[in-house]
Amino acid sequence: MKIGYARVSTAGQDLDSQRQLLVEQGCEKVYVEKVTGTSTAPREALTDMTENVRTGDTIYITKIDRLARSIIDLNNLVSDLIEKGVSVVFIKDNMTFEAGNANSSMNTLMFNILASFAQFERDLIVERTTEGREKAKANGKHMGRPASSSKKDMQKAIDLYYEKDEKGLSVADICRMTGVKKATFYTKLKQVQGDS
The missing domain is CATH 3.40.50.1390 (Resolvase, N-terminal catalytic domain)
Structure with missing residues (x-):
């Protein structure tokens, strides 16, 4: 065959x-x-x-x-x-x-x-791929996926989180309104709470 x-x-x-x-x-x-x-x-x-x-x-x-x-x-x-x-x-x-x-x-x-x-x-x-990656990093280029949300959207999501009780919002509502992914939101929230 x-x-x-x-x-x-x-x-x-x-x-x-x-x-x-x-x-x-x-x-x-x-x-x-x-x-x-x-x-x-x-x-x-x-x-x-x-x-x-x-x-x-x-x-x-x-x-x-x-x-x-x-x-x-x-x-x-x-x-x-x-x-x-x-x-x-x-x-x-x-x-x-x-x-x-x-x-x-x-x-x-x-x-x-x-x-x-x-x-x-x-x-x-x-070799070429590795060299290119190192050169890009040395020039300050970000490697990997782009951020899923802008800093402005993330800040809006954090602000809404602290106002959620008075506005009657859930985390799901906040993420839907701002376009921020839940996992990204919780990671940023943990950072913010750790800094304070």
Whole structure:
């Protein structure tokens, strides 16, 4: 049986081109997932595929880095599949690892070189992201989610809280009126009460 595996790293990326290429190769079943990171641990479709393949199956993957970006993970995955009697084809890399066949030394060398480049590329992305984050912090840029409420709205919510009994308001009413989230409100209230 011909089986395909497609993966993208982010929700914004498109799986259609990978899926189409796998179908063109004659894949009867295609495992698909949107998962980022170097580890193969959180990849449920990959786990499902490796558990369900049978001797004589062939797995098609568009490129080496779609299977894994760690040299160790790539080697382990391909070795485990070949031991199960499953062949692995990397379409765009023009590489095939056949079960039950002594794969050429040149094929293994090219596989390790391409795997090294995939891991190197991933490491560069992590480095650049970290550098960018540190530079932004050094320039006083806020990292993370923007505040859910303005200072003005928060102050209005706190003021209404202290007047709530005379106005007959509940915390839910105050949050609805000001647009401040309850959890944010209680955190700020605790700060205000701690300061006084």
